[in-house]
Amino acid sequence: MHSNFTDLLNQFSSSQNRTVQSYIIKNQKVWLKKASERHSGWIYIPLRWVAALFRLHMLAPVPNRGGMEAILCEISRIKELQKLGIRVPQILAESKSAILLEDAANNGQSRQLDQALMTAKDKECRLEIFNQAVAAIQDVHSKNAYLSEAFSRNILVDQKLQFSFIDFETDPGEVLSLRNCQIRDWLCFIFSTAYRLEENELQEASQFLYEQLSDKPKIYHEICRVGHKLHWSMFFKVEKLGNDGQRVKKCMLFLQKLALHQPLPMI
Known part of the structure; x- marks a missing residue:
């Protein structure tokens, strides 16, 4: 790490009020993340109950402890994934309470996956972006790795459809096995991307994911089982609950389509 970046980290972190803030240094955009307050364990109780009630271990909440632990976790996870050749932010400087990161969006050359799907000009472009994102996550998993929060807001894509991943505070x-970590990645991804697909695109999109998981049948079946166990939510007209309800509906429709490619075995 360059000593100048270390000096800047120390200088900015002492005066920065926000937890995360960007700076422009010699025409280069960087991000400084400071240790924040610990997150209360109470916010994870509802999800913990759902995971226990339906025996869905992959949905067990992953606590964000905040503070120095979150910073050290992000540093460790970025270095771990970087060694595997996975595109993550470059660490410019670090301390126990702050981290200075290169802008993973390459000064605006990349966009959040959610935005890319939302602004795609037509069905073909949208499905191509979705399919390439699936392939990028599958590449991470092929290296016996996993992400932290695989939501579309934490996945960046450039014009060449190259993907990078951000946000590793957890x-x-x-708390989970490797397989459940990877299942959790897919569930986070499906929940946050299916919403941006038209209903007539879900079949084709789910077909591609099914093909990508052809060599991991256990993961495929576990994802489908989550859909079966949570299917009851469709009877409550969740789409009337605003955007979050619409996301749940699209997610459940996607999981239904996914399960049809290979029905679950009778037990």
């Missing part, structure tokens, strides 16, 4: 591997 480590699902602390």
Whole structure:
């Protein structure tokens, strides 16, 4: 790490009020993340109950402890994934309470996946972006790795459809097995991307994901089982609950389509 970046980290972190803030240094955009207050464990109780009630271990909440632990976790996870050749932000400087990161969006050359799907000019472009995102996550998993929060807001894509990943303040591997970490990645991804697909695109999109998971049948079946166990939510007209309800509906429709490619075995 360059000593100048270390000096800047120390200088900015002492005066910065926000937890995360961007700066322009010699025409280069960087992000400084400071240790924040610890997150209350109470916010995870509802999800913990759902995970226990339906025996869906992959939905067990992964606590964000905040403070120095979150900073150290992000540093560790970025370095771990970087060694595997996975596109993540470059660490410019670090301390126990702050981290200075290169802008993973390459000064605006990349966009959040959610935005890319939302502004795609037609069905073909939208499905191509979706399919390439699936392939990018599958590449991460092929290296026996996993992400932290695989939502579309934490996935960046450039004009060449190259993907990078951000936000690693949590480590699902602390509470979940590798397989459940990867299942959790897919569930986060499906929940946050299916919403941007038209209903007549879900079949084709789910077909591509099914093909990508052809060599991991256990993961495929576990994802489908989540859909089966949570299917009851469709009877409550969740789409009337605003955007979050619409996301749940699209997610459940996607999981239904996914399950049809290979019905679950009778037990």
